[in-house]
Amino acid sequence: MKVLSKRKRNWRPNAYYHVVMRGNNRQNIFSSEEDMYHLMRCISHAAERYRFALIAFCIMTNHFHLLIRSEDDLSLIMRQINRRYSDYYSKRYRHVGRIYQSRYFAKEVDTPQALLAVSRYIHRNPIETKIPMVDRLTDYPFSSFPSYDAGTISSLTFIDTHSILQYLPPPFEKTSSGYVTYCLHEIDELLSMEEYMG
Template sequence: MTRRRQFNPDSYYHVIMRGNNRQPIFGTPEDMNELKRAFFYTYKRYPFTILAWCFMTNHYHILIKPKEDSLSKIMAMINRRYSHSYSKRYNHVGRIYQKRYFAKEIASAYGLLVVSSYIHRNPIQTSTPLVKRLAQYPYSSFPYYWDEHVPAPPYLDRHFLSSIMPYPHDKTNAAYCQYCLKYKQEVEEDNDVSLCTTQFHNPHS
């Protein structure tokens, strides 16, 4: 019998979802946009807050806190919505995800800074960086921190991380972005860690 996960409703969680057999199930701009739509669709039904996300071609990371409904319910709807779209668009039969999502509670301010930075740095931590500058990566929340004039999705809270920046850093998004750019982070992941190096079309390159 599968053991039910215990979640703290007041905490943020680092969530990772991977493609089956390391396949690039988010390998095109159309795939990425469909994944974004899955998040919007789910948010309207089961509200949540995200501090950071990064969609790579064979996995994605989010730093998320549910507002009312369980994390399991939120993740089930996101992944089911995307899986249905993927199967329809590619005439695919069978599962597309490697296994159930990985989730780890992040219980401290320092942990939130480290994990969010780790998530944002994914595009430049691959063996071949996907972009030269993090602000150029279009499938991450980092550009919304970099340019506060860009309208953000309703579920992104881009004020909280800057508010917990430690001294001597300024409590601004500019300071947070510099923190991300300066420090390479290491965090706990699931047991099958594989950084994706598949290239995609970057409209900002």
């Protein structure tokens, strides 16, 4: 009987990818703050071994998002992150079987406008839920958004808070505070600005 092999993913070094990993059957795989902090540790461990940077990330209860640019093979990076977290989860909760819905989703983000839109979408996850998880995005510790806040000193060495700033459109300043303001605007406000700026 012929065994079907998994289709090889398209991946280009130093291209940007929006990566999403979901819990099996959309079930929660982050049941506590410690779980979310542990995933962040898994990402940090992967950053010690592989060359990559995150423009944005956000951990929710049943999935997480990464906007990543890597020199090393993305599949190797994700394999380490997912395996470390899965081992932790299985041990902590005595879980048997897989915790992820399937292989991670990855889509190349190939324009500056898309990069801004995807990063904004990722960062706004905690306030786009039916019941917002926080009042202010800078108060959500399980995303890269606080790293863009000028008043925050981030210890996350794998976060690249500079590359995206060059793509901010007028009237936003090409600074971290300009990016924060951009993300906090509603989509209809951004569209109105685009029309006004022509």
